[in-house]
Amino acid sequence: MKQLAIAVWEGLVALVYPKSCIGCRQNLWSQERVLCLACSIDLPYTHYHHISENETTARFAGRLQFVRATSLFYLVKDGTVEALLHQFKYNNNKPIGVWMAVKLASALKKTDWATGIDYIIPIPLHHKKQSKRGFNQSEIIAQELSSQLSIALLNTAVKRVINTDSQTTKSRMQRSENLRNAFQLNIDSGKLVGKHVLLLDDVLTTGATIEACALVLAQIPDLKISIATIGIAT
Numbered sequence: 363m364k365q366l367a368i369a370v371w372e373g374l375v376a377l378v379y380p381k382s383c384i385g386c387r388q389n390l391w392s393q394e395r396v397l398c399l400a401c402s403i404d405l406p407y408t409h410y411h412h413i414s415e416n417e418t419t420a421r422f423a424g425r426l427q428f429v430r431a432t433s434l435f436y437l438v439k440d441g442t443v444e445a446l447l448h449q450f451k452y453n454n455n456k457p458i459g460v461w462m463a464v465k466l467a468s469a470l471k472k473t474d475w476a477t478g479i480d481y482i483i484p485i486p487l488h489h490k491k492q493s494k495r496g497f498n499q500s501e502i503i504a505q506e507l508s509s510q511l512s513i514a515l516l517n518t519a520v521k522r523v524i525n526t527d528s529q530t531t532k533s534r535m536q537r538s539e540n541l542r543n544a545f546q547l548n549i550d551s552g553k554l555v556g557k558h559v560l561l562l563d564d565v566l567t568t569g570a571t572i573e574a575c576a577l578v579l580a581q582i583p584d585l586k587i588s589i590a591t592i593g594i595a596t
């Protein structure tokens with residue numbers, strides 16, 4: 363009976379987690395999740411949460427006021443983190459998003475990085491893009507981070523009103539203009555006066571999207587903003 367229960371449980375686990383390593387494609391041992399031990403050990407952690415001035419803070423320096431900024435992993439082309447994010451976003455593998463959020467939470471918990479943060483706000487997707495993908499990847503990460511760190515999730519504070527991805531025909535200037543207007547405050551700003559929010563996204567590249575979202579929130583008096591992403595593109 364016990365063995366049957368274990369078999370049923372392992373069957374359920376196998377349904378949500380892939381059986382082979384996302385990094386190297388080798389079969390996983392039954393205790394391993396998502397990555398094999400070797401690929402786990404090789405994950406390119408930035409350790410930026412220990413470094414107050416890092417490459418993530420550098421990308422926002424001079425563009426907006428913020429308290430702290432960090433990214434968990436270097437995102438290298440064809441690397442393991444790229445494979446993880448791809449499985450999560452384009453193969454609808456939400457457990458990988460949750461798994462990455464747990465990694466981010468356990469890194470942040472080792473320091474006082476998240477101390478004093480009142481809300482976690484995931485960067486919103488435009489509703490058309492979200493219904494096409496079926497979910498907002500940043501929201502999945504933010505939900506798990508919220509429960510791991512016991513910080514409230516606020517996923518409706520900002521709304522994405524322009525679908526900037528559908529504008530490939532527009533000029534570069536028009537696109538950056540559109541990105542500047544892409545977000546709107548969608549909350550009674552009084553609720554956030556004097557609060558400290560953590561803006562969360564899956565990947566940091568140029569930072570333009572996070573910046574546009576943060577600038578909308580920055581209109582709120584005495585609001586403090588920190589930023590975290592899973593990957594930083596190198």
Ligand SMILES: [Zn+2]
Nearest residue numbers: 383386398401
């Ligand atoms: Zn592996």
